Amino acid sequence: MPRTADHDARRREIAAAVHRLVATVGLDAATVAGVAREAGFSVGLVQHYFRSKDDLLLFAYRQVTAAVGDRVAARVAEGERERRPVADAVFESLRELLPLDDRGRDEYRVTHAFLGRSLDDPALAEVARTTAAGIRARLAAAVANGKACGEVEPALDPATAATHIAALVDGLAEQLHQDPARTVGGRPLVAAAEDLIRTCLAGVFTGECRHDGR
Missing domain, CATH: 1.10.10 (Arc Repressor Mutant, subunit A)
Structure with missing residues (x-):
């Protein structure tokens, strides 16, 4: 056709x-x-x-993961246009991966429903793998950019940092989905989650950008 x-x-x-x-x-x-x-x-x-239900579900899974990925990339691009520190742009992009509003909660439910089905479906499993790899690649690129402008120490391995950040965000997203009303240290879980991400990023982006007057 x-x-x-x-x-x-x-x-x-x-x-x-x-x-x-x-x-x-x-x-x-x-x-x-x-x-x-x-x-x-x-x-x-x-x-x-x-052609089939499997074809339909595979396409739908690709659509929802692409939509999330596009918003993550848009946040990074926005930060670059505004000449903000790399760490700030990364933080804003990571918030797109958390179920913080109705859209985010719906997306989390949909993507994880497909993720569960992917255990027995190689085509869905490949989408899940490439989606996760794409997020880690974007994070690694951000860390590499941070190294180039002085926000990240030269010795830090971008892939290792990206894996660390992605694992934290995955875990926080799961907790936010399971029990969004929970409090941590007397604060809403959402606020605690954002602080945990900022603390993680502060451990990666330890310097100040030397480019563009930032």
Whole structure:
């Protein structure tokens, strides 16, 4: 089938219906018939755009992970345009990975529903692997940029720092999803989580930027 802008837009619209179903009801509800009802389409139309349920779910998983990744990249780019310290841009990008609002909570539920299914589905597992690798690569690049401008000590290994930061954020995201109302040290978990991330970044970005007058 020829790929057109309308074709791609319709596929994204169907994938958005998958997202809504998984976020509100769960992955088992994302049958072809269920998605068609949610999208307001016929089953035949959904099958016209996706060869199988597995094809549909794989596309939907890629869409939601790409949306998160795009926002992370946008935060980093925004920090660069505003000539802010690398550590500040990284902090803002990491907040996009936490379930802090309705959108974030829905995305967390959807991505982790797919992550669970990926244990038995190699195609979904590859999306999960490349998504995590992409986040670590962005973090490692930020650390390398920090080294170039003086915010990070030359001896620090970017990959090691990226793995450390990603592991912390993954753990905090899970806790925020499981028990968002919990308090830590008399403060809301959200505030404590953000402070923990800032403390982690302060241990990586220990210097001050020497470029661009920052």
